[in-house]
Amino acid sequence: xxxxxxxxxxxxxxxxxxxxxxxxxxxxxxxxxxxxxxxxxxxxxxxxxxxxxxxxxxxxxxxxxxxxxxxxxxxxxxxxxxxxxxxxxxxxxxxxxxxxxxxxxxxxxxxxxxxxxxxxxxxxxxxxxxxxxxxxxxxxxxxxxxxxxxxxxxxxxxxxxxxxxxxxxxxxxxxxxxxxxxxxxxxxxxxxxxxxxxxxxxxxxxxxxxxxxxxxxxxxxxxxxxxxxxxxxxxxxxxxxxxxxxxxxxxxxxxxxxxxxxxxxxxxxxxxxxxxxxxxxxxxxxxxxxxxxxxxxxxxxxxxxxxxxxxxxxxxxxxxxxxxxxxxxxxxxxxxxxxxxxxxxxxxxxxxxxxxxxxxxxxxxxxxxxxxxxxxxxxxxxxxxxxxxxxxxxxxxxxxxxxxxxxxxxxxxxxxxxxxxxxxxxxxxxxxxxxxxxxxxxxxxxxxxxxxxxxxxxxxxxxxxxxxxxxxxxxxxxxxxxxxxxxxxxxxxxxxxxxxxxxxxxxxxxxxxxxxxxxxxxxxxxxxxxxxxxxxxxxxx
Numbered sequence: 001x002x003x004x005x006x007x008x009x010x011x012x013x014x015x016x017x018x019x020x021x022x023x024x025x026x027x028x029x030x031x032x033x034x035x036x037x038x039x040x041x042x043x044x045x046x047x048x049x050x051x052x053x054x055x056x057x058x059x060x061x062x063x064x065x066x067x068x069x070x071x072x073x074x075x076x077x078x079x080x081x082x083x084x085x086x087x088x089x090x091x092x093x094x095x096x097x098x099x100x101x102x103x104x105x106x107x108x109x110x111x112x113x114x115x116x117x118x119x120x121x122x123x124x125x126x127x128x129x130x131x132x133x134x135x136x137x138x139x140x141x142x143x144x145x146x147x148x149x150x151x152x153x154x155x156x157x158x159x160x161x162x163x164x165x166x167x168x169x170x171x172x173x174x175x176x177x178x179x180x181x182x183x184x185x186x187x188x189x190x191x192x193x194x195x196x197x198x199x200x201x202x203x204x205x206x207x208x209x210x211x212x213x214x215x216x217x218x219x220x221x222x223x224x225x226x227x228x229x230x231x232x233x234x235x236x237x238x239x240x241x242x243x244x245x246x247x248x249x250x251x252x253x254x255x256x257x258x259x260x261x262x263x264x265x266x267x268x269x270x271x272x273x274x275x276x277x278x279x280x281x282x283x284x285x286x287x288x289x290x291x292x293x294x295x296x297x298x299x300x301x302x303x304x305x306x307x308x309x310x311x312x313x314x315x316x317x318x319x320x321x322x323x324x325x326x327x328x329x330x331x332x333x334x335x336x337x338x339x340x341x342x343x344x345x346x347x348x349x350x351x352x353x354x355x356x357x358x359x360x361x362x363x364x365x366x367x368x369x370x371x372x373x374x375x376x377x378x379x380x381x382x383x384x385x386x387x388x389x390x391x392x393x394x395x396x397x398x399x400x401x402x403x404x405x406x407x408x409x410x411x412x413x414x415x416x417x418x419x420x421x422x423x424x425x426x427x428x429x430x431x432x433x434x435x436x437x438x439x440x441x442x443x444x445x446x447x448x449x450x451x452x453x454x455x456x457x458x459x460x461x462x463x464x465x466x467x468x469x470x471x472x473x474x475x476x477x478x479x480x481x482x483x484x485x486x487x488x489x490x491x492x493x494x495x496x497x498x499x500x501x502x503x504x505x506x507x508x509x510x511x512x513x514x515x516x517x518x519x520x521x522x523x524x525x526x527x528x529x530x531x532x533x534x535x536x537x538x539x540x541x
Contacts, residue, residue, distance in 0.1 A: 029079060031096045039079040039097075043106065044070040050110040050135075050297055051101055055079045055094060055126075056119035057086070065286050072290045075106055081122075094126030102133035109133050110297055114289070116140045117267065117376065124245075128223045136296050138289050140231040141267050141376070143241040144220055217248040224249060227257035227301050229292055231285055233265035234311070234449075235272060235387045237376040240417075240472035243324055246308070257303040259292065260324075261285070262310045262475070266386045267376040273387025275447045278316045283309075312415065313388075313449070314439060314477035325416040329532035334484065336403045336521040336528065343398070347405045347484055351526050357518040360399045360489075362431065364498045364512045367491035368400060372448045374472075375495060384494050388447040391438055394487060395446070401519060404440060404485040412478045416532025418450055418471035422488070423525035425464045425518045430457050432490045432499035435469055437529065439476055440483040449474045451492060455499050464520060471529075486529055488519055 025043070028036035052074045069076050079097050082089060098111050111133050113123040120142030127137050228249055232242035239262055246260040263283045266272050271281050292305070306320035338345025341356030372389030395402040420435045433454045438446040452471040459465075478484055491498050501513040521527045 029097050029100050031082075031093055035082055035093075037080055037082060037093070037097065039077055041106070042066055042070070042076040044073055044075050048106055048108040049073055049075050050112060051075045051077055051107050053077045053079065053098065053101065053111050053113050054115040054119055055081065055097065055113070055122045056115060056117075057081050068286050068290065072293075074112070077101060090122055091125045091129050094122055095129040095131045098126060098131040098134050102131075110135045112293060113137045113139075116269070117142050124220065124224070127226060127228075128220070130223055130225060134226060136227040136229070136293060138229045138231065139245070140285070141233060141236045141238055141242075141269070142245075143238045144245060217244070218252045221248045221252040224253040224255050226255060227292075227296050227303075228253075228255050228259070229289055230258070230260045231263070231283075232261070233263045233267070233269065234313070234474060235265060235374045236267045237374060239374070239474075240470070243417075243473060247324065256301045257296070258307070259303070259305065260308045261288070262308075264311045264313060266374075271387070273372060273385070273389050273447075275313070275388040276316075277311075277313070280316050280318070281311055283311070283318075310415070310475045312413070312475045312477055314479055314482075315411075319415075319475070325532060326534065328535040329416045330535060331416075332531050332533045333526075333528040334405070334486075334531055335526050336401075336486070336488070336519070338401075338403070338521065343401050344395075345401070345403045345521070347403050347486065347529070351523060352521055353523055355522040357425075357520045357522075358401050358488075359516065359518050360401065362399055362490035362501070362515040362517050364491070364500045364514075366399075367493035367498045368394060368397060368434070368489045370492050370495040373451060373492070373495045381494075388449070391436065391446045391448050391487065392440075392444050394489075397489075399489055399517075401488040402485065403488070404483045407442070407481050407483060408478055409480065411480055412484070413476075413534035414478065414484075414531050415475040415534050417473045418452075418532070419530040420452065420467075420469040420471060421526075421528055421530070422454075422467045422469060423464055423520040423527050424467060425462045425520070426458055426501075426515050427460055427462055428458070428501040428513050428515045429460045430455070430499065430503040431501050431515045431517070432456070432496075433467060433469070434487075434489050434492045434496070435471060435529070436487040436492070437471060437474070438485040438487065439478055440485040442481045446485050449476050451495075453492065453496050457503065462518070464525060466525075484531070490515065490517060 025041045027039055029039050030036050052069050057080060066076055082093060101107050101111055102109050112135060113126060120139030121144060123137035123139045124144060126134060230242050230245050232239045242260060242262060246258060249255055249258045261283055264271060264277055264281045269282060271277065308321040308324055310319055312319050332349065334347040334349060335352050336345060337348045337352045337355065338358050339355045341358050343358055343360060345358065370384045371391055371394060372385050372387055375386050377384065377386060394400050418437060422433060424433055434451065436451045437449045439449060440446040450471045452469045454467050454469050456467060501515045502511055519527060
C-alpha cells in the first residue's frame with residue numbers, strides 16, 4: 001500500500017513539475033534487421049489511445065505542446081533515427097516503428113506523425129511505404145528530395161548555378177567571439193565588418209537538392225494514400241517547397257485530404273523580425289491539427305476545410321484559396337528603369353526605351369550584409385537576422401541598385417510565385433547576382449519579403465547574359481501610399497557565401513577579384529520582376 005502511495009505521489013509530483021500527467025517511459029524499438037532504436041513514451045493516461053509519433057534525431061526534448069496532445073487523448077512517442085545511414089533506411093525504419101507501436105497494448109491501432117524539417121521528410125517517406133496503421137501525417141517546414149547527409153551548420157540557402165539543373169547548398173558556419181558578445185556588424189551606410197566572422201566550409205560535400213521534376217514528384221507521392229496537413233512559413237527557407245508538396249500530393253497521390261497552411265514564421269515556427277503583424281500570428285497549428293484529426297480518427301477522411309490557408313502580410317489577414325497559384329492572379333511585369341543609368345531607378349509596367357545600364361562595383365571583401373532573410377537556421381545569429389527587417393540602409397550602399405514604384409494609388413495584392421529576368425554583364429568569369437523584393441512604407445522603412453540568388457559562370461569581358469531567377473513566393477498587400485521596392489546587388493552575406501569572382505567556392509580563400517557589374521534595362525534587354533497581382537487590386541502603379 002505504501003509503495004502504491006509513493007508511486008501516485010511521484011506521478012503527481014512529476015505532473016506538477018513538468019505539466020505532464022505521466023512520466024516518460026524509455027525503451028527500444030526493434031527493427032527487421034535487428035537494429036534497436038531509442039524511443040520514449042508519454043502517456044495521456046491509462047488505456048489504449050491513438051499515438052502521435054515524432055521521428056528524428058534528438059527528439060527526446062522538452063515537448064512544449066505535450067499537454068495539448070494529452071488533453072486531446074493522444075499518447076506521444078519520440079523515436080530517434082538509427083545513428084548512421086538514417087536516410088537510406090528511413091522508409092523501412094519508419095514502417096517498422098509505426099507497426100511496432102500499433103501492436104502495443106497502449107495503442108488503439110492509430111498512429112499520427114508530426115514534426116518539422118527532416119522530421120517532416122521522414123513522414124512522407126514513411127507514408128510512401130503505406131503502413132496499415134498510419135492514419136495521417138503533418139509535415140512542417142521541410143523540403144523533399146534531400147540526398148546528402150544533414151549538416152547543422154549549413155546556412156547558405158540554395159545557390160543556383162545559372163547554367164545548371166542543380167542547386168548547390170554551401171555549408172558555412174558563422175563563429176562568434178569567445179565571449180559571444182558580438183558588436184553590431186554594421187558601420188556607416190550599411191557597410192559590413194568581417195572582423196568577427198570566421199568561415200569554415202565543406203567544399204567537397206555540399207548539400208544538393210534535385211530540381212523538381214514530373215517523374216520525381218510522381219515517385220515521391222504516388223504511394224501516399226492518407227490525409228496530409230502541410231505547414232510552412234514565409235520566413236522559413238522552404239515556403240516554395242510546401243506549395244510543391246501540396247501540388248504534388250494533389251496531382252500524384254491518392255490522398256483524400258490535403259491541406260496547406262503558410263504562416264509568417266521561421267523554421268521553428270517563431271514570428272521574427274520587426275514588422276507588426278498585429279498579434280494575428282503565429283497560426284495555432286497544433287490546435288487546428290487536432291481539430292482536423294477528429295473526423296479522420298473516426299473514419300471520415302474527406303476534406304471539409306479550405307485547401308490552402310495563407311497569411312497575407314500588409315493587411316495582416318488569414319486568407320483561404322482552393323487553387324495554387326490562384327487563377328485570380330494576373331502576372332505583371334514591373335520593368336527596371338533608370339534612363340541615365342543611375343543606381344536608383346523606378347519600376348514601370350511599360351517596356352523601357354533606350355537606357356544606359358546601371359553599374360556598380362562588387363568587392364567580396366565588402367559584401368552586402370544580411371539584415372533580414374528567410375532561412376532554416378535554428379539559432380539566433382546576430383550576423384544573420386531571420387524575418388522582416390528594415391532594409392533601407394542597404395540602399396545607401398554604392399553596390400546596391402534600388403528600383404521602386406511611385407507611391408501606390410491603391411492597395412496592390414501580390415500573392416503567388418515570384419520571378420525575375422535579369423540582363424547583366426560583368427568583367428569576371430564567375431560572379432553573383434542577388435535580388436530582394438520589399439514593401440516600402442511611406443516613411444521609407446522597407447521590409448524584406450523574398451530574396452533570390454544566382455551564382456553564374458559567364459564569358460566575362462562585359463558580355464550580356466540573360467538570367468532567370470526564382471524568388472519563390474509571397475503574399476503581401478502593398479497598401480495605398482506604399483511602394484514596391486527591389487534591390488539588386490551581388491551578395492547577401494552571411495545568408496549566402498560570398499562569390500569571390502574567381503570561380504572557387506572555398507569559403508576561406510583569400511584570392512578574390514573585384515567585379516564591375518552592369519544591369520541592363522533597355523528596350524533590347526528589358527530586365528523585370530514578374531509579380532502575381534490579384535484581380536481585386538488596382539491597376540495604377
